[in-house]
Amino acid sequence: MNNQKGLSVKSVVAIGIGAAIYVILARFTSIPTGIPNTNIEIVYPFLALLATIYGPVVGFSVGFIGHALSDFLMYGQTWWSWVLATAILGLIIGLYGMRLDLENGVFTTKQMIGFNIVQVIANVVSWLIIAPVGDILIYSEPQNKVFLQGATATITNSISILILGTILLKAYAATKVKKGSLRKD
Amino acid sequence: MNDSKILGYQPGNSFIHALNATTKMIFLILVSIACMVTYDTRFLIAICILSLILLKIAGIKWKQVSFIVKFIIVFAIINIIAVFIFQPTYGETLYHSRTVLINAGYFTLTAQELFYLFNVSLKYICSIPLVLLFLLTTNPSQFAASLNKIGVSYKVSYAVSLALRYIPNIQESYWSISAAQQARGNELSKKASLGKRIHGTLNIVTPLIFSSLDRIDTISTAMQLRRFGSKKKRTWYVAESFSLADYLVTSLAFILVLVVILLFKVNSGRFYNPFV
Numbered sequence: 001m002n003n004q005k006g007l008s009v010k011s012v013v014a015i016g017i018g019a020a021i022y023v024i025l026a027r028f029t030s031i032p033t034g035i036p037n038t039n040i041e042i043v044y045p046f047l048a049l050l051a052t053i054y055g056p057v058v059g060f061s062v063g064f065i066g067h068a069l070s071d072f073l074m075y076g077q078t079w080w081s082w083v084l085a086t087a088i089l090g091l092i093i094g095l096y097g098m099r100l101d102l103e104n105g106v107f108t109t110k111q112m113i114g115f116n117i118v119q120v121i122a123n124v125v126s127w128l129i130i131a132p133v134g135d136i137l138i139y140s141e142p143q144n145k146v147f148l149q150g151a152t153a154t155i156t157n158s159i160s161i162l163i164l165g166t167i168l169l170k171a172y173a174a175t176k177v178k179k180g181s182l183r184k185d
Numbered sequence: 186m187n188d189s190k191i192l193g194y195q196p197g198n199s200f201i202h203a204l205n206a207t208t209k210m211i212f213l214i215l216v217s218i219a220c221m222v223t224y225d226t227r228f229l230i231a232i233c234i235l236s237l238i239l240l241k242i243a244g245i246k247w248k249q250v251s252f253i254v255k256f257i258i259v260f261a262i263i264n265i266i267a268v269f270i271f272q273p274t275y276g277e278t279l280y281h282s283r284t285v286l287i288n289a290g291y292f293t294l295t296a297q298e299l300f301y302l303f304n305v306s307l308k309y310i311c312s313i314p315l316v317l318l319f320l321l322t323t324n325p326s327q328f329a330a331s332l333n334k335i336g337v338s339y340k341v342s343y344a345v346s347l348a349l350r351y352i353p354n355i356q357e358s359y360w361s362i363s364a365a366q367q368a369r370g371n372e373l374s375k376k377a378s379l380g381k382r383i384h385g386t387l388n389i390v391t392p393l394i395f396s397s398l399d400r401i402d403t404i405s406t407a408m409q410l411r412r413f414g415s416k417k418k419r420t421w422y423v424a425e426s427f428s429l430a431d432y433l434v435t436s437l438a439f440i441l442v443l444v445v446i447l448l449f450k451v452n453s454g455r456f457y458n459p460f461v
Contacts, residue, residue: 007340009413010402012405013401013405016343016347017355020347020352020355024359029386029389042387046390046394049394061344065348145271164387171395
């Protein structure tokens with residue numbers, strides 16, 4: 001079906017609807033942990049799920065459009081360094097997702113471990129490198145402040161993807177029919 | 186509970202509503218990049234005043250934007266305090282001078298630091314009215330058409346307009362699932378423990394995500410049947426041609442960018458330094 005050049009229709013729709021869900025989740029579902037400015041965000045596990053299902057391009061675009069839109073709609077402005085960081089997170093997880101086969105209901109323990117190693121790496125790249133460096137370059141904020149923010153984001157987001165992301169992926173795989181699970185009587 | 190608290194298009198018939206969406210978008214992008222790059226206080230103040238005047242012209246009421254303004258003020262204050270706490274001497278390094286105002290050991294407040302923090306807050310504030318203006322006066326379909334016009338591929342533009350179009354729908358399903366879960370005794374308020382709240386939120390989010398994934402299949406099938414994406418270009422029903430006002434506003438945006446470049450030369454750098 002996907003013989004067209006560029007984005008397939010399905011990817012276009014996945015980006016659009018994905019970004020809309022991203023905005024709603026970012027707006028309504030962050031759970032405060034009790035530590036100031038540190039929330040458990042359900043958007044990142046969601047982004048991880050979408051990226052593994054639809055691949056890196058969709059992961060990147062949903063991260064970018066979703067984060068930019070939700071910032072604009074909630075705060076009236078956006079922090080491009082963090083938007084880019086979210087997009088890269090989607091991209092990296094999406095690249096790994098191409099090796100998974102969730103569509104056919106397969107999500108083994110080994111893949112689960114692989115997924116979590118990749119997501120932690122992706123979180124480190126996004127929040128500990130891209131976001132703080134961008135903050136320093138664009139907004140010229142003090143280094144220790146942005147790196148501390150980056151470190152907290154890395155930890156909370158890795159943990160939320162580790163727990164909630166894995167649950168979502170497993171649940172998604174469980175809704176799909178396994179290949180070859182039908183037998184002729 | 187059902188207060189949407191999300192900004193959206195409000196029809197109207199002011200001068201700004203009548204401008205082409207592409208014009209507004211070019212203006213928004215260029216001016217916010219200009220504000221992002223420069224630390225020139227005079228330029229930032231000028232933009233602040235200009236954008237407040239534009240809000241007035243567009244006839245936007247305080248109550249339409251009050252929640253967001255309060256949100257931003259709280260956020261900006263927290264951020265500025267954080268910037269100060271982490272490096273109270275940052276202003277001195279930037280402006281190469283030191284004028285002590287309050288002597289308090291680590292937290293010694295200098296005029297330079299105060300000036301730097303003032304600039305940071307100005308930067309937070311000055312582009313916000315423009316964004317509010319754009320969001321409140323631009324129809325989502327025109328927004329997609331204008332994205333396409335400034336060179337973004339039409340598929341990506343269409344994805345953005347799909348997102349804007351579906352935000353209200355998904356918000357509605359979110360609240361109905363949430364109400365259903367609460368009716369079943371799902372505690373989500375601050376009284377519940379952290380573990381319970383995570384579990385409760387997951388109970389809402391999982392059906393929301395999975396039903397929306399089904400929606401992706403339905404919509405993409407419908408679009409495929411209508412041959413979406415089979416041609417390299419497409420036309421937009423809502424696309425409009427440029428009028429004289431559009432050309433004037435666009436050139437104003439370019440002039441502002443030029444001003445920022447000139448200020449770079451005048452200040453020999455990003456920062457306007459009144460101290461040296």
